[in-house]
Amino acid sequence: MTALFALGTSLLWGLADFGGGLLTRRFPALTVVVVSQSIAVVVLGAVVLATGAFDEAGPRLWYAVAAGVVGPVAMLAFYKALALGPMGVVSPLGSLGVVVPVGVGLMLGDRPGLLQFAGIAVAVLGVVLAGGPELRGAPVQRQAVLLTLVAAFGFGAVMALISEASTTLTGLFLALFVQRVANVAVGGAALWVSVRRGGRALPEDGGGLRAIAASLPALAFIGLADVAANGTYALAAQRGPVTVAAVLASLYPVVTALAARGVLKERLRAVQAAGAGLALVGTVLLATG
Numbered sequence: 095m096t097a098l099f100a101l102g103t104s105l106l107w108g109l110a111d112f113g114g115g116l117l118t119r120r121f122p123a124l125t126v127v128v129v130s131q132s133i134a135v136v137v138l139g140a141v142v143l144a145t146g147a148f149d150e151a152g153p154r155l156w157y158a159v160a161a162g163v164v165g166p167v168a169m170l171a172f173y174k175a176l177a178l179g180p181m182g183v184v185s186p187l188g189s190l191g192v193v194v195p196v197g198v199g200l201m202l203g204d205r206p207g208l209l210q211f212a213g214i215a216v217a218v219l220g221v222v223l224a225g226g227p228e229l230r231g232a233p234v235q236r237q238a239v240l241l242t243l244v245a246a247f248g249f250g251a252v253m254a255l256i257s258e259a260s261t262t263l264t265g266l267f268l269a270l271f272v273q274r275v276a277n278v279a280v281g282g283a284a285l286w287v288s289v290r291r292g293g294r295a296l297p298e299d300g301g302g303l304r305a306i307a308a309s310l311p312a313l314a315f316i317g318l319a320d321v322a323a324n325g326t327y328a329l330a331a332q333r334g335p336v337t338v339a340a341v342l343a344s345l346y347p348v349v350t351a352l353a354a355r356g357v358l359k360e361r362l363r364a365v366q367a368a369g370a371g372l373a374l375v376g377t378v379l380l381a382t383g
Contacts, residue, residue: 096334100342105286106323110359111188112357113316114169115350117309119296123173127166127305130317131277137318139272150265154258156267161255162276166284168248171278175241186330188242192218192344194250195257200338204323209379214341217376220348223369253340256324263285266328270321341376 259269
């Protein structure tokens with residue numbers, strides 16, 4: 095079940111990243127974060143009320159609050175990087191944040207077997223190679239790499255925090271709700287400051303609020319897929335070694351790269367195809383180890 099939940103996380107995160115990267119080419123990244131997460135808050139609020147999850151409130155929710163504060167910073171950096179530079183390059187580098195939950199898991203006593211250690215190494219190498227990686231080039235490309243590394247650390251921290259935020263399914267619903275409320279609060283404050291300083295909240299090409307309304311289905315998908323991914327990752331981390339769950343969940347860049355190839359016709363270089371293959375091999379080693 096650990097492998098199944100973690101691979102589901104990769105699929106959801108990969109598709110959410112692809113959608114987020116597309117939307118930030120038209121809308122400001124902060125707007126994408128705030129609107130998509132606000133939709134998630136409404137849906138999760140209804141789930142929490144329906145399941146009586148408020149009864150699960152306790153000190154562990156501070157982990158969810160921390161994840162909600164770190165998350166918007168990571169998402170903003172990542173969406174800006176995706177808008178700058180090809181998705182097939184940025185997304186795999188973002189997976190380097192896996193070192194944070196893996197390190198936490200090792201400190202908490204996780205001891206993967208030899209085969210699983212080999213799977214971790216092969217999968218991480220494959221994910222990085224799936225992006226190229228193209229670290230040379232114009233200043234814009236260097237900026238994209240820097241933003242991606244900031245996002246990677248943030249994503250890794252969120253993975254480590256959310257896995258500690260609950261011990262039950264209803265508690266997980268409440269933790270995800272609290273995380274998203276914090277996301278909207280932090281992201282909304284940042285958007286307000288940005289607008290006050292002359293930034294924009296709506297697309298430059300016109301359309302205004304009608305453009306946002308027309309994109310609500312895509313924004314809803316991004317927000318809900320991200321929530322679902324956090325949930326499946328928490329379940330994976332609770333049911334098996336955190337080190338294994340974290341690495342399998344971090345294969346999402348392969349999904350983003352393949353989506354970019356299928357929809358945007360971004361060409362996969364030989365090294366990227368080899369990286370995707372290595373990621374698959376690493377997945378098999380982890381799942382069978």
